[in-house]
Amino acid sequence: MLKILKYSFFDLMRSRWSYIYFIFYLLMGFVLLFLNNDVDKAVITLLNIIIILTPLIGTVFGIMYYYTSKEFTELLLSQPLKRSTIFIGQYLGVAISLSLSLIIGLGIPFLIYGIARSSSIFNFTSLLIVGGFLTFIFVALSYNIALAFNDKIKGFGFAILLWLFMAVIYDGILMIVMMSFQEYPLDKFALGAVMFNPIDLSRILILLKLDISALLGYTGAVFQKFFGTGRGMLVSLSMLTLWVLLPLWNLTRIANKKDF
Amino acid sequence: MVEIKELYKAFGQVRVLEGINLLLDEPGIIAILGPNGSGKTTLIKSILGMVIPDKGSITIDENQILGKWAYRSQISYMSQIADFPQNIRVSELIAMIKNLRSSTDRDQALIDLFLLRPFLDKKLGNLSGGTRQKVNILLSFMFDAPLIILDEPTTGLDPVALLHLKDILAQEKQKGKTILITTHIMNLVEEIADRVIFLLDGKIYFNGSVTALKTQTAQQNLEHAIAEILKSHA
């Protein structure tokens, strides 16, 4: 698996798009930090961008990598290798190279700016952790979709739809449902609903850092317990981990049944 | 030795293989022929474990292959389309496949034979289709596997390279290997094949030598023989 990972990783690290992605984060880091001179604001802006962009990029890269390397994958499939080895290796190659672009791209400007001395270091670290999680989750989801659809256009469309659903539509539906049932206790429902969307989960992790003051303003005992103690952080992180592992498990399951 | 029993495979509504029985137990070049969509590639991919059959069994040296992977070290496979990662160099690709299978030194002779040395440092994305096909050939022949499977190996090859390919095939046959080949070029079949397997509608319609096929259809030429089969079938 390490061998496949290595080759996928180097293949991607040399692609133009990895550079563009890397340079995008690098530029954004520099612009936000040096034109803003307010690290807190830069971190908040970055969080807003990362929560939307890393899933999108993860989805698009995952789908594209799968379809463009399809023939090569077939070559690999004819070699004495286990199927799960090939796909998990490729998946890790994509996810790791994307995460590295993110971490190095943002890390450089922040290091130069002296994040280590700033109190924002914790926010910055959670930013990178969230970005990493989202990349791993959405590359895994896109690989699931790609394996399920032989038609490239269909797969691509479905993946973008999934992203749109998770990033916007889900929250819209959630808001409408909550407003329609506002006379009922909603805190359990709200927290439960959030668990089913990794973008929302990551948002919660960030809210715990940025908006804890507001979150603690609510009376519901469930909210209080979730946000007021370390529990919220713990639950969110374990759910995010599940969100990585479940698609991976499903990926090996589909891969073992699929015809190439 | 490959033994296929009662092999069925359908893709959705389309039934591609409908009860294939096949025994490959002697060395030699075996051409798998058939019209488009007759199941040639599906049959090959079933042997490789890339397509998972609905029913039936495939054994190689009396071992079931379903869900296994290690047996593929006994097979050299060359796929129809030579599409590789764009950003990897030829030398790296060769090193990678060697790294995945086992070490071999046969690659050097093949590089020289197909004049690939000037391209070793080029990225695969920058190669012409023919050159990529040569790389593809090299990748399949650099290991010494007892079973060789070639899916349309001649696509995009220049005449010189085609000659070299025939030479290699002859050499491998000499070594006592079993070589499965699909192609649309009947001249090639006539020239090299010891046995022809003709697939039609998911079944083996004919299994025997080229001469036997000509005799059966009463045609002088293989192309006409094939056309005759298709005509009579329709």
Add this chain to the structure above:
Amino acid sequence: MKALLYIATFLLWIQHSDAATIDVCADCETNSIREGVVLAKAGDTVLVRAGIYYVSEIVIDKSISLIGIDQPVLDGQNLQKNILEVRAQDVLISGFLLQNVGLSYTKEIAGIHISHSKNFRMTHNTFQNVFYAFILQRAQYGLLKNNVIRGQSVDETKSGNGFHLWKCTDIRIESNTIEGMRDGIYLEFVKNSHISNNRSRKNIRYGLHFMFSDHNEYHHNEFRENGAGVAVMFSKFIQMHHNDFQYNWGTASYGLLLKEINDSEIMNNNFEQNTIGINIDGCNRINYRGNQFVRNGWAIRFTGGCYTNIFEYNNFRHNTFDLSYNSRLNDNKFEANYWSEYTGYDLDRDGIGDVAFRPVKLFSFVVNKTPETIILMRSLFVDLINFSEKVSPIFTPDALKDIRPLMKPIVW
């Protein structure tokens, strides 16, 4: 500190040239504080040496100085009685550790209970495990300085206040530390008093609690991690400046609660990471100037009708919501504040944004109606509905905007 005490003693001695000093210690001629106080005449000093003294209800009914050397301990043995009771003018009490007053559900009992006194000074005393530390009633012209009060309150009904003042005037409460009481400082019907440089933390109700107390000033205090923050209620003419309100978190918690406050000034305060920075309920004619609102849940929340309040030159930085309200807002002015959410431009480069800023977001209405939707904060969907509201306001009042938003935060 010891030197200071000697100087104080010396000064008193100059004032009353015939004053005497009475020593109290275990081996001294006078070995109880009660005896020392009885022996002393007005103007005398009672010096108490280190040691534990089990005392309660010592009445100081003459103008004396009661000074502890090396922090003697006055232990009330949880008898539910005041330890010291001041009933005279010109009393100084300094340098003691007072403990174990006991808990009462019926009486207000304190470490030092002061009633009807004038010109007293209570300095450098430490309190632990007291019900109330200080109770002052109908007292005037007093100084309460450098005292340390530490409680372990967990339940409002079983705990008392650090400073409890009722019907007092002209009191100065300075540089005290109050932790873990019910209210850090409680004022009811108190006038012309100054509260400054105190640290009031982790009190289970309010760090500072004002009721019906006009013409007071409090400044340079720090209020942190109190149950509900600071409450100023039913008062007029209050000056509040240079205070720190931090980390007051909870369902009904705020940095500052203003209820029925009129004609006051709130300037140069720092509100950081409170659930609500300032909760304003029925307040009129208040000037808010030069305050910092940093990372609060709600920087400012109006919960009742408020008229003629002016907000100018404040910094609003990274609050979850800058402003929310659920009743009518009339004639309030927001002008020339810095809003970190502001995304406008400044083409003429005069430091003032060329387009107005609307501090009320549509999402804050949604959250007001359905609190649980807070969980959708910072979602792209929420940004989208906020943006569409910004482009064409339907729910937010057109008048509520800062027409001269600053491009850069104000630095002091």
